Amino acid sequence: xKKIKSPIQEVLEQFFLLEEILxxxxxxxxxxxxxxxxxxxDETYLLQRINTDVFPNPIQIFQNTEAIIKxxxxxxxxxxxxxxxxxxxxxxxxxxxxxxxxxxxxxxxNSVSYTSPKNKSQAIEAGKALADFHNxxxxxxxxxxxETFPNFHNTKYRFEQFQNAIEHDSAxxxxxxxxxxNFLVKKHQLSGIIQSLIIQNLIPIRxxxxxxxxxxxxxxxxxxxxxxxxxxxxxxxxxxLFDFGDMIRTxxxxxxxxxxxxxxxxxxLNLFKGCVEGYAxxxxxxxxxxxxxxxxxxxxxxxxxxxxxFLTDYLNGDQYYKIAYAEHNLERAKNQIKLVKSLENNQxxxxxxxxxxxxx
Ligand code: GN1
Ligand code: MG
Numbered sequence: 342x343k344k345i346k347s348p349i350q351e352v353l354e355q356f357f358l359l360e361e362i363l364x365x366x367x368x369x370x371x372x373x374x375x376x377x378x379x380x381x382x383d384e385t386y387l388l389q390r391i392n393t394d395v396f397p398n399p400i401q402i403f404q405n406t407e408a409i410i411k412x413x414x415x416x417x418x419x420x421x422x423x424x425x426x427x428x429x430x431x432x433x434x435x436x437x438x439x440x441x442x443x444x445x446x447x448x449x450x451n452s453v454s455y456t457s458p459k460n461k462s463q464a465i466e467a468g469k470a471l472a473d474f475h476n477x478x479x480x481x482x483x484x485x486x487x488e489t490f491p492n493f494h495n496t497k498y499r500f501e502q503f504q505n506a507i508e509h510d511s512a513x514x515x516x517x518x519x520x521x522x523n524f525l526v527k528k529h530q531l532s533g534i535i536q537s538l539i540i541q542n543l544i545p546i547r548x549x550x551x552x553x554x555x556x557x558x559x560x561x562x563x564x565x566x567x568x569x570x571x572x573x574x575x576x577x578x579x580x581x582l583f584d585f586g587d588m589i590r591t592x593x594x595x596x597x598x599x600x601x602x603x604x605x606x607x608x609x610l611n612l613f614k615g616c617v618e619g620y621a622x623x624x625x626x627x628x629x630x631x632x633x634x635x636x637x638x639x640x641x642x643x644x645x646x647x648x649x650x651f652l653t654d655y656l657n658g659d660q661y662y663k664i665a666y667a668e669h670n671l672e673r674a675k676n677q678i679k680l681v682k683s684l685e686n687n688q689x690x691x692x693x694x695x696x697x698x699x700x701x
Pocket of ligand 1: 370371372373374395551552554572575598647
């Protein structure tokens, strides 16, 4: 009798994985795609299924990845892009019989990622990794990249989606979250400032990662030094202000975005210093004065945007992010609102640190 192949087996064969598989484990990280760790005798792989509700045009992701693979000019990029596997047909993805898009890469040995840094030196490494990423692609033809997720960090657009969610109130939740809604509505002007600088061509468009949270920064398990950034889906044209912001959002706070004890959600000055020192030590080579002057605003805007996005999803009945319990998106939104307040309360000290590190 013919043995029926499991869907994962079908995918692995396309990526030349014909040896005996020792284990397949679900990697329960990430709010969007499904990830599996596949262990063979001599090598471990990361296998991922792309969420096509979020990325309806996944081929553009692979085209962007391929363009960067062809461009690799630094050791930093090599560390991640050389790990990506091609299929038997020479593609960076396999479209399965169930019409699912899969990709695979070799697991980076001896690497570790954290949700928040444990100390200042990890924050420094996170900052360096982000700046190394930007610096490695500083001369890449940015406009040749596809926008894999249009308007991803267009905070104005995110605010409009938030307003739509309030208006439709499809899950009947508006009544329960009046305070959070009022807070975000009051601050709506924040959504347009960086956007208008971009439209006026005052902020340069560069190759950006768009999701450089601490989880996506790999460190060496032994030395704790930076290795590379992972999660390549949203590499596209953008502003470094938002990448810097997302780094601060997750690397300058001890608590994660899932923390429900809001007393723990505070900007940590020591970690913040680490992030900025690390980032500036490399970014000072390419960053413009107008970018330097808006770094704090980048952080504030991205945390505000994230609060909008989590609350929007809660109002829409949890359609977008994976959730672990019913109020998860609401709790995440409250967490990010607390972080907006913490950034604002510490603004002058945080700006001083930025000024010192960037010689302003
Ligand atoms: C999502 O899937 P993951 O965890 O890499 C999201 C990011 C958010 C992040 C918050 C495509 O990233 O924008 O910052 O959750 N990615 C997408 O943890 O929406
Ligand atoms: Mg991501």
